[in-house]
Amino acid sequence: MRIIVCGMGVVGQSFLKLLLTSSTSLYKNYGIKPRVVACIDSKGIAYSPIGLDLEKVLAIKEKPSANLSDYGGAKLHSKSYIEEIDAEVFLELTPTNLSTAEPGLTHIISALRSKKNVITVNKGPLALSFSSLIELADYNNVMFRFSGTVGGGTPVLEFAKHCLKGDKITSFTGILNGTTNYILTRMADGLPFDEALKDAKEKGYAETNPSLDIDGDDAAAKLVIMANWIMGYKVTLRDVDKIGISNINQDEFSKATSSGKSIKLIAKCDKNELYVKPIPISKDDPIYVNGTLNAVTFRSEHSGEQTIIGKGAGGMETASSILRDLIEIKENMTNYQLN
Amino acid sequence: MRIIVCGMGVVGQSFLKLLLTSSTSLYKNYGIKPRVVACIDSKGIAYSPIGLDLEKVLAIKEKPSANLSDYGGAKLHSKSYIEEIDAEVFLELTPTNLSTAEPGLTHIISALRSKKNVITVNKGPLALSFSSLIELADYNNVMFRFSGTVGGGTPVLEFAKHCLKGDKITSFTGILNGTTNYILTRMADGLPFDEALKDAKEKGYAETNPSLDIDGDDAAAKLVIMANWIMGYKVTLRDVDKIGISNINQDEFSKATSSGKSIKLIAKCDKNELYVKPIPISKDDPIYVNGTLNAVTFRSEHSGEQTIIGKGAGGMETASSILRDLIEIKENMTNYQLN
Numbered sequence: 001m002r003i004i005v006c007g008m009g010v011v012g013q014s015f016l017k018l019l020l021t022s023s024t025s026l027y028k029n030y031g032i033k034p035r036v037v038a039c040i041d042s043k044g045i046a047y048s049p050i051g052l053d054l055e056k057v058l059a060i061k062e063k064p065s066a067n068l069s070d071y072g073g074a075k076l077h078s079k080s081y082i083e084e085i086d087a088e089v090f091l092e093l094t095p096t097n098l099s100t101a102e103p104g105l106t107h108i109i110s111a112l113r114s115k116k117n118v119i120t121v122n123k124g125p126l127a128l129s130f131s132s133l134i135e136l137a138d139y140n141n142v143m144f145r146f147s148g149t150v151g152g153g154t155p156v157l158e159f160a161k162h163c164l165k166g167d168k169i170t171s172f173t174g175i176l177n178g179t180t181n182y183i184l185t186r187m188a189d190g191l192p193f194d195e196a197l198k199d200a201k202e203k204g205y206a207e208t209n210p211s212l213d214i215d216g217d218d219a220a221a222k223l224v225i226m227a228n229w230i231m232g233y234k235v236t237l238r239d240v241d242k243i244g245i246s247n248i249n250q251d252e253f254s255k256a257t258s259s260g261k262s263i264k265l266i267a268k269c270d271k272n273e274l275y276v277k278p279i280p281i282s283k284d285d286p287i288y289v290n291g292t293l294n295a296v297t298f299r300s301e302h303s304g305e306q307t308i309i310g311k312g313a314g315g316m317e318t319a320s321s322i323l324r325d326l327i328e329i330k331e332n333m334t335n336y337q338l339n
Numbered sequence: 340m341r342i343i344v345c346g347m348g349v350v351g352q353s354f355l356k357l358l359l360t361s362s363t364s365l366y367k368n369y370g371i372k373p374r375v376v377a378c379i380d381s382k383g384i385a386y387s388p389i390g391l392d393l394e395k396v397l398a399i400k401e402k403p404s405a406n407l408s409d410y411g412g413a414k415l416h417s418k419s420y421i422e423e424i425d426a427e428v429f430l431e432l433t434p435t436n437l438s439t440a441e442p443g444l445t446h447i448i449s450a451l452r453s454k455k456n457v458i459t460v461n462k463g464p465l466a467l468s469f470s471s472l473i474e475l476a477d478y479n480n481v482m483f484r485f486s487g488t489v490g491g492g493t494p495v496l497e498f499a500k501h502c503l504k505g506d507k508i509t510s511f512t513g514i515l516n517g518t519t520n521y522i523l524t525r526m527a528d529g530l531p532f533d534e535a536l537k538d539a540k541e542k543g544y545a546e547t548n549p550s551l552d553i554d555g556d557d558a559a560a561k562l563v564i565m566a567n568w569i570m571g572y573k574v575t576l577r578d579v580d581k582i583g584i585s586n587i588n589q590d591e592f593s594k595a596t597s598s599g600k601s602i603k604l605i606a607k608c609d610k611n612e613l614y615v616k617p618i619p620i621s622k623d624d625p626i627y628v629n630g631t632l633n634a635v636t637f638r639s640e641h642s643g644e645q646t647i648i649g650k651g652a653g654g655m656e657t658a659s660s661i662l663r664d665l666i667e668i669k670e671n672m673t674n675y676q677l678n
Contacts, residue, residue, distance in 0.1 A: 018641060022505070022641075025507075026505070029505075030504075030505070153641070153642030153643050153645075154642070154643075154645050155498075155502035155503065155642075155645070158501065158502045159494075159498060159502055159647075162497065162501050162502065163494035163497045163498055163501065163502065163663075164494065164663075165369075165662075165663050165666045165667075166361070166365070166368075166369070166659065166662035166663050166665070166666050167659050167662070167663075168364075284629055286628060286632065286634075286648040289625060290623055293625065295625075300659075302357060302492070302655050302656065302658070302659035302662075303492030303493070303494075303649075303655075303656050303659040303660070304492050304493075304649060304650045304653065304656050305649060305650070306492075306493050306494070306647065306648065306649040307646075307647070307648040307649065308498075308645065308646070308647050308648075309625040309645065309646040309647075309648070310642075310643060310644065310645040310646065311643045311644070314643065316641050316642075317641065317642050317643050319641070320505065320506050320639075320641035320642040321642070323504075323505035323506070323641075324502075324503075324504050324505050324506075326505070327504045327505050328504075335674065
């Protein structure tokens with residue numbers, strides 16, 4: 001199974017490390033022999049049709065002046081390298097951009113058009129162009145998977161799709177962003193917003209420019225992915241009714257506390273509503289989780305309410321979601337060949 | 340797909356009702372045309388090789404003096420009717436018996452030997468003879484599924500098996516019994532054990548003879564099923580270190596409360612331990628749930644900790660788990676035919 005890895009940040013590097021440690025069990029349990037033929041970042045490409053030495057790639061990435069082209073592998077002949085390189089799977093791991101979805105969107109389209117199965121953890125292309133990407137994958141008879149876009153290592157999407165078969169999910173409610181949940185947890189302890197945000201930055205939970213989290217965009221992007229994939233809606237980021245957390249004050253927390261609640265940034269999807277808003281939630285509610293945890297409650301017709309809780313981020317956790325997608329693609333390829 | 344339903348209590352009847360309402364979507368989404376050819380309870384059998392009228396069966400069960408033989412279907416010729424009746428799937432839904440596992444164990448063995456796929460929600464046979472039943476199913480080249488034995492409608496077993504592919508679960512901790520969790524929740528409110536138990540009985544959460552729950556046997560049976568199925572252990576009920584909840588007093592609750600905890604009946608499985616015990620749990624722990632809820636936290640090598648929470652019981656919820664198993668069997672049969 002030949003793989004192209006595009007985007008070599010924390011998740012990309014964690015994925016290579018995970019392959020190094022799990023290659024034996026991948027072959028034994030799933031018959032997968034992964035061969036990474038190209039690693040791409042914004043500066044260069046390491047390419048080898050017979051498979052890259054992953055330890056060598058990781059060593060290059062550890063140098064501050066790293067350039068993957070230093071790998072000294074095979075040469076590429078065209079600028080449209082995503083089409084040129086032969087591979088079964090393309091991993092799109094570049095950073096999320098919720099304005100234009102680029103460069104991820106162009107990468108994914110190129111890969112799908114050249115009949116490569118695609119796995120991404122990049123929310124941008126899905127938040128802005130979900131339906132057309134699914135259609136493009138179907139048209140080219142390849143799989144498009146994105147487990148890591150929601151919940152990091154926590155299999156929120158798989159749970160909804162695979163574990164509730166035969167039932168119909170009618171709505172879901174969740175805490176989909178760990179950074180804002182951490183900030184709100186600290187605010188519930190009495191810290192004002194600015195100090196809680198500063199603390200989140202110091203702990204590495206919030207980016208230098210935290211607006212994607214604070215304004216609710218990250219949660220809204222995940223909500224859009226879930227609404228499309230799980231509920232079959234055709235919505236984009238523009239359809240979400242969205243309020244961030246920067247205007248909440250201590251008075252609101254005091255009021256919530258007095259009735260056994262606390263304020264959480266809640267994403268909700270049902271027949272009538274699609275929103276991300278700070279809302280008081282009962283401390284007895286299973287989705288009431290603190291710190292950087294994420295939680296989602298699904299309501300279904302026959303099997304009642306189910307909640308799934310886990311860390312929403314982390315390099316290795318997200319890399320493990322890519323591995324799950326890879327196994328699903330392999331199983332699908334095998335069935336297809338047999339049929 | 341011809342089905343035998345053995346055991347016509349709440350779950351069996353809920354399953355027939357679920358089939359009545361979901362037959363269109365089952366065919367449309369999964370290509371399943373279920374045909375219940377026999378319903379069996381302790382008093383009699385309704386049998387029709389062309390498929391029973393489920394509404395007529397349900398109407399018979401609603402009469403206090405009900406006898407399924409009143410259905411007036413086809414005649415059976417031998418006493419070993421489980422072998423005699425032609426069917427692809429046998430549902431074993433008789434009550435759990437943790438001493439001898441009967442009559443469920445004999446039913447399941449008969450069904451597997453006559454090459455029927457088996458679905459059960461009966462914990463007894465699994466708690467006492469897990470490995471040999473799995474081997475018997477493998478030997479006869481049929482599937483044996485039991486999603487409803489743990490978590491009711493909450494897909495705990497499927498989550499562990501399907502949603503964490505490519506990763507390895509190293510341990511799990513859970514609240515696996517809703518009745519005791521309700522009693523402990525009421526005791527945390529200040530009620531003594533006897534009053535909390537009385538309240539649970541009045542609400543219909545506890546049986547007239549509640550020892551299976553109170554003594555931890557029900558939770559231990561579920562723990563055994565999970566340890567075998569998820570972790571690949573070969574253990575039975577006798578291997579569980581088990582303490583019930585009847586000896587907990589209010590002092591222990593006060594002590595727990597003073598450190599932000601409360602006492603829960605915890606089932607745990609890791610490399611060194613297999614136990615069911617009342618233990619103080621932090622109110623910040625995701626498995627800290629109240630009322631009749633169940634919760635399980637799985638720890639895995641790469642994707643961190645994940646918790647799944649849901650109602651552990653309910654006729655319709657458990658019936659929905661049977662439907663999931665049925666869909667899995669159908670998918671497996673289809674792949675098998677194609678290969």
